[in-house]
Amino acid sequence: MKAKKIIIGVFAVVLAMQMTGCKNNIDTSKPVVIDVSVSENDIESKAELTWTELGELKTCEKMRTAVDTVFGNDIVGGVKYGPFYIDKDGNQCTNNTLKVVLGNRYVAEMFATGGNVDIEKVDSSNLGAIESTTDSDEDTSTAMTESFNSSLASVYNDLSDSDQSPALFNAYFNLLPDSTPNYFNGGDTLSRAEAMSLVTRATTPVQSLNVSDDFTSAVTGTDYDQYINYAAQQNEHSYINTNDKSLTADNFKGAMSRAEFIYLIMNEVYGADEVQNYDTSKTTLKDCTNAGNLSEELKIADSDRCNGYTLKYSLENVDKGVTEELYKSIAMAADKGIITTETRWNEGITKSEAIEIVVNAFMQYYDEQGYLVNSAEKGSTQALEAAAEALWSKQDQNDMSCTKEEFIADYIKLISDGMTPEEFEKSIEGTYSIKFAEEMEKKEQENILNTHIRSLWENLKDRLTCDESKFTEEYKSQLDKEGDSFNEDNFAKYILDKYGKQEETKPSSNNNNSNNGGGNNSSSNGNGGSSNNNYTPPANPNPSDNGGSGSGSGGSSNGGGSTGGNDQPSYTPPTDNGGSGGSSNGGSGSDGNLDDFYDDFVNNDDDVDFDDWVHLG
Known part of the structure; x- marks a missing residue:
C-alpha cells in the first residue's frame, strides 16, 4: 500500500505539471526575457526618429552633394531626379527607398565597381551592357570612395574603415538616428x-x-x-x-x-x-x-x-x-x-553590421533575380510630364495655339533648363493663348496708328483750333466710317476746312509816305491784291516841310493829297479795308483760298511755305 501510494503521488505530480504547462521545467505561462550579449560601449538612443521623403531630406549636406554628384542626381525645379529617384516602374519618385535604389542596376554596378561604370555602354534591353571601365577590386581606392569618405568626415568623428559604407547609407537614407551628434556609433x-x-x-x-x-x-x-x-x-x-x-x-x-x-x-x-x-x-x-x-x-x-x-x-x-x-x-x-x-x-x-547585411541582401537578391531598373538613366521626366498634363487640363484648350504634346514637351525642356513651374505658368498666356495674341496684335496695330496720327497732328496742329484728342477722334471716326476707302488726303482737307484757324494778314510792304514840300500824302498801295486791315502811323510824326501839296495814286479811296501849311498834321485812317486790285506799284491779288494750300500740302510740294500760307487772307 505504501508503494502504491508513492506511485500514485508521482503520477499526480506529473499530471499536475502537464496541466499547468510546465514541460521540461519550462513554464510558458510566464513572460520570457531574452538576454543577448551587447557591446561594451552600447548607448541607448533617445534621439528623435524623423521620417522624411528621400527627395526632401536636407541633412548631411556635404555628404549628400557628394553622392548626388557621383550618381548624377539633380534638382530640377525644386524636385530631385536621377538614378536614386526612379521607382520600380522607371518613373521619377522622390519618395524612394534604399530597397528600390539598390534595384537600379546602374547604382548597384557603381557601388560594386567603385564608380567605374561606362554609362555610354548602357542598353536597357541588354543586361550585360553595363561594363566597368577599369579592372577594380575591393581594395582599390577610387575617386568615388575617396569623395564619399571625405564628405562623411564632415558628418562623423568616429568612423572606422568598416563603418564607412554603412554610415553613408544610414546618413543618405535616414535609416536610424545617431544617438550622439556627429557620432555614428556603428558598434552599438x-x-x-x-x-x-x-x-x-x-x-x-x-x-x-x-x-x-x-x-x-x-x-x-x-x-x-x-x-x-x-x-x-x-x-x-x-x-x-x-x-x-x-x-x-x-x-x-x-x-x-x-x-x-x-x-x-x-x-x-x-x-x-x-x-x-x-x-x-x-x-x-x-x-x-x-x-x-x-x-x-x-x-x-x-x-x-x-x-x-x-x-x-x-x-x-x-x-x-x-x-x-x-x-x-x-x-x-x-x-x-x-x-x-x-x-x-x-x-x-550592431548598427553598422545590420545596415551592411541589409545592403548585401538586396544586392545579392537583385543580382540573382534581376533588377527593377536595367538602365543607367540619370533621371525620369515622369513627374514633369504629370505636372505638365495637370497644367494643360487647367487651360482653355480651344484657346491654345499648340497641341498637348507640344505643351508638355515645352514644359519639360524649360523646367529642365532651370525655369520654375511658377514662372512657366505665368508665361502660358503670353506664349500660347490665341486670344491674348490677337489682343496683342490689335494693340500693336493701335500703337502704330496712334504714332501715325501723332505725326500728322504735329504737322497740322499750328493751323488747327482743335486739340490733339479731338484730332485723333476725328481721324479714327473717319477711318471707321470709310474703312478701306479712307483717304488721308481727303481727311487733311476735311480737318483743315472744319478746324482751320482764321489767319490774320500782315500790313502791305509797299505803303508810301511821301513828303513833297507841300503836303503829306498817305496812300494805300495794293501790293499783291491783299487788303490793308491795319493802320500804321508814319515814321516821322513831325515833318519839317508842311508847305507843298502831295499827290499819289493807289488802291485807297484816300489816295489824294491835301494842302499843307499846318504846323500839326492830322491823320485819317483808311476807311476802305477791302478788296483786291492792282495799284501802280502792285501785283496781282489772291483770295488766299485753302484749296491751294491743301493741294500743295497733300501733294508734298517742296515749294510750299507754311509761314506764307498762314498770312494769306
Whole structure:
C-alpha cells in the first residue's frame, strides 16, 4: 500500500505539471526575457526618429552633394531626379527607398565597381551592357570612395574603415538616428525596436503606417515607443513577435541577436517560404549548428512564447546550436555571401553590421533575380510630364495655339533648363493663348496708328483750333466710317476746312509816305491784291516841310493829297479795308483760298511755305 501510494503521488505530480504547462521545467505561462550579449560601449538612443521623403531630406549636406554628384542626381525645379529617384516602374519618385535604389542596376554596378561604370555602354534591353571601365577590386581606392569618405568626415568623428559604407547609407537614407551628434556609433547594439524599424525604413516609402492594438499594447511603455509603428510592420518577419506573445516591452527594448536579424532580413527579401524550403545539406558554418526542432525537443511546440523560450535556450546552450527555423536563414545568407561563415549568431546585432547585411541582401537578391531598373538613366521626366498634363487640363484648350504634346514637351525642356513651374505658368498666356495674341496684335496695330496720327497732328496742329484728342477722334471716326476707302488726303482737307484757324494778314510792304514840300500824302498801295486791315502811323510824326501839296495814286479811296501849311498834321485812317486790285506799284491779288494750300500740302510740294500760307487772307 505504501508503494502504491508513492506511485500514485508521482503520477499526480506529473499530471499536475502537464496541466499547468510546465514541460521540461519550462513554464510558458510566464513572460520570457531574452538576454543577448551587447557591446561594451552600447548607448541607448533617445534621439528623435524623423521620417522624411528621400527627395526632401536636407541633412548631411556635404555628404549628400557628394553622392548626388557621383550618381548624377539633380534638382530640377525644386524636385530631385536621377538614378536614386526612379521607382520600380522607371518613373521619377522622390519618395524612394534604399530597397528600390539598390534595384537600379546602374547604382548597384557603381557601388560594386567603385564608380567605374561606362554609362555610354548602357542598353536597357541588354543586361550585360553595363561594363566597368577599369579592372577594380575591393581594395582599390577610387575617386568615388575617396569623395564619399571625405564628405562623411564632415558628418562623423568616429568612423572606422568598416563603418564607412554603412554610415553613408544610414546618413543618405535616414535609416536610424545617431544617438550622439556627429557620432555614428556603428558598434552599438541595436534593440529589437531599432532593428525592426531599420528594415521598415529601408524598404517602405514614407506613409501613414497601420499598427494593430495588440502590438502596441504588448510593447508600449519603454524609451522606444517612437519606434512602435515602424517595428510593427516587421512583426510577421521577426522570430520574436507578438503572435506567440514572445515580444514584450522588455524584449522590445532588449538587444536583438544576429541570428534574429538575419532571419528577419532574409524573410523580408526572399520570403519566409523560400527561406524555410532552403536546402542546407551542403552548408558549412564555422560556429553554428542545426539544433533541429527545438520546440519539440523542449516539449513546448504550439505553446505561447514558444519562440522566446526556444531562443533563450539556444543562447544559454550555444554549443547545441539554434533551432532549424533560424538555422536555415543563417545558412542561406552565408551560402549567398550575405554574411560570412563565421556567423556570431548569438551576439547582438550592431548598427553598422545590420545596415551592411541589409545592403548585401538586396544586392545579392537583385543580382540573382534581376533588377527593377536595367538602365543607367540619370533621371525620369515622369513627374514633369504629370505636372505638365495637370497644367494643360487647367487651360482653355480651344484657346491654345499648340497641341498637348507640344505643351508638355515645352514644359519639360524649360523646367529642365532651370525655369520654375511658377514662372512657366505665368508665361502660358503670353506664349500660347490665341486670344491674348490677337489682343496683342490689335494693340500693336493701335500703337502704330496712334504714332501715325501723332505725326500728322504735329504737322497740322499750328493751323488747327482743335486739340490733339479731338484730332485723333476725328481721324479714327473717319477711318471707321470709310474703312478701306479712307483717304488721308481727303481727311487733311476735311480737318483743315472744319478746324482751320482764321489767319490774320500782315500790313502791305509797299505803303508810301511821301513828303513833297507841300503836303503829306498817305496812300494805300495794293501790293499783291491783299487788303490793308491795319493802320500804321508814319515814321516821322513831325515833318519839317508842311508847305507843298502831295499827290499819289493807289488802291485807297484816300489816295489824294491835301494842302499843307499846318504846323500839326492830322491823320485819317483808311476807311476802305477791302478788296483786291492792282495799284501802280502792285501785283496781282489772291483770295488766299485753302484749296491751294491743301493741294500743295497733300501733294508734298517742296515749294510750299507754311509761314506764307498762314498770312494769306
